[in-house]
Amino acid sequence: MGKIIAIASLKGGVGKTTTCLNLGVSLAQTGKKVLLVDTDPQGGxxxxxxxxRITRNGLVQMLRGELGEDEIVIQAGKRSLFLVGSGVETLDDLAFLQQEGNNGHLGTAIKGLAMGFDYILLDTQTGLNSLLLQLLAHSDSLLLPCSCQAGAIKTLPLFLKSVHKIQSERNRGLKLEGVLLTMMDSYDPCTTEVEQEIKKTFPAEIFFNTRIPLLPSFARAALHGVPVALLKTAPGANRAFDALALELEARQHNTGEETL
Ligand SMILES: Nc1ncnc2c1ncn2[C@@H]1O[C@H](COP(=O)(O)OP(=O)(O)OP(=O)(O)O)[C@@H](O)[C@H]1O
Ligand SMILES: [Mg+2]
Incomplete structure (x- = not known):
């Protein structure tokens, strides 16, 4: 079974969905078989x-027994990259997904989907909600994107503390894959201040060495519904995610993953 990595944050808009999609593409390019699962009912x-464009079905329809795994797992082009949507289209679907999260069926289903893949990246809904707690109970590790802004950094201690509780009470195997600094703007003096604050407050080891730059190409790619690697007008924009994929891979081969 592949490694299930939940991509989560307490603060919204920090780059979870962008990381899930673009890291997925970069991992697939290294030859890994990758499944991206949209567990966010908003469907980002x-x-x-x-x-x-291909299907509105996903987890909800599989959990209801209406569709099989092979009908909801969609291959992205010819790559070894696959996607599953949440399948949430109505309020009833939303309530159902939350209920299936709470009773553990969603977590079990994701573990079932993980067979045959190297990595399963879960894009999650912002915040510490019951769905996220369930997903973390069934995940191997957690990747925390954090935009390089004071507001986002300040949410990290509470989030790390809450996840520590999940680890001790519900999933002892849950590891911290790393905190990923996103939307780094080297021209913004605030970024330097935030970096200094980070150095003072957190152990350096919890951060990925790779940082994701603030680039208009990411917003443009999102607008066109494509990973940034496919934007013809932005060659090289995916370089940071390629580096992150290599760093993530390297972490799997040593025991240097951080416990929370
Ligand atoms: N490195 C970046 N440079 C520029 N824009 C970015 C970058 N990363 C993400 N964005 C843009 O910022 C916005 C928020 O990113 P994203 O949707 O990935 O965050 P999120 O954490 O998934 O948000 P939500 O809490 O709504 O799920 C999007 O419009 C995205 O295109
Ligand atoms: Mg999102």
Whole structure:
């Protein structure tokens, strides 16, 4: 079974969906078989990956027994990259997904989907909600994107503390894959201040060495529903995610993953 990595944050708009899609593409390019799962009922990943052009079905329809795994797992082009949508289209669907999260069926289903893949990246809904707690109970690790702004950094201690509780009470195997600094703007003096604050407050080891720059190409790619690697007008924009994929891979081969 592949490694299930939940991509989560307490603060919204920090780059979870962008990381899920673009890291997925970069991992697939290294030859890994990757499944991206949109567990966010808002369907950000399905929009960013233009999945709804192919199907509006997903986890909800599989959990209801209406469709099989092979009918909801969609291959992205010819790559070894696959996507599953949440399948949430109505309020009833939303209530159903939350209920299936709470009773553990969603987590079990995702573990079932993970067979045959190297990595399963879960794009999650912002915040510490019951769905996220369930997903973390069934995940192997957690990747925390954090935009390089004071507001986002300040949410990290509470989030790390809450996840520590999940680890001790519900999933002892849950590891911290790393905190990923996103939307780094080297021309913004605030970024330097935030970096200094980070150095003072957190152990350096919890951060990925790779940082994701603030680039208009990411917003443009999202607008077109494609990973940034496919934007013809932005060659090289995916370089940071390629580096992140290599760093993530390297972490799997040593025991240096951080416990929370
Ligand atoms: N490195 C970046 N440079 C510029 N824009 C970015 C970058 N990363 C993400 N964005 C843009 O910022 C916005 C928020 O990103 P994204 O949707 O990935 O965040 P999120 O954490 O998934 O948000 P939500 O909480 O709504 O799920 C999007 O419009 C995205 O295109
Ligand atoms: Mg999102």
């Amino acid at each position: 990943l399905a929009v960013a990956g233009n999945l709804k």
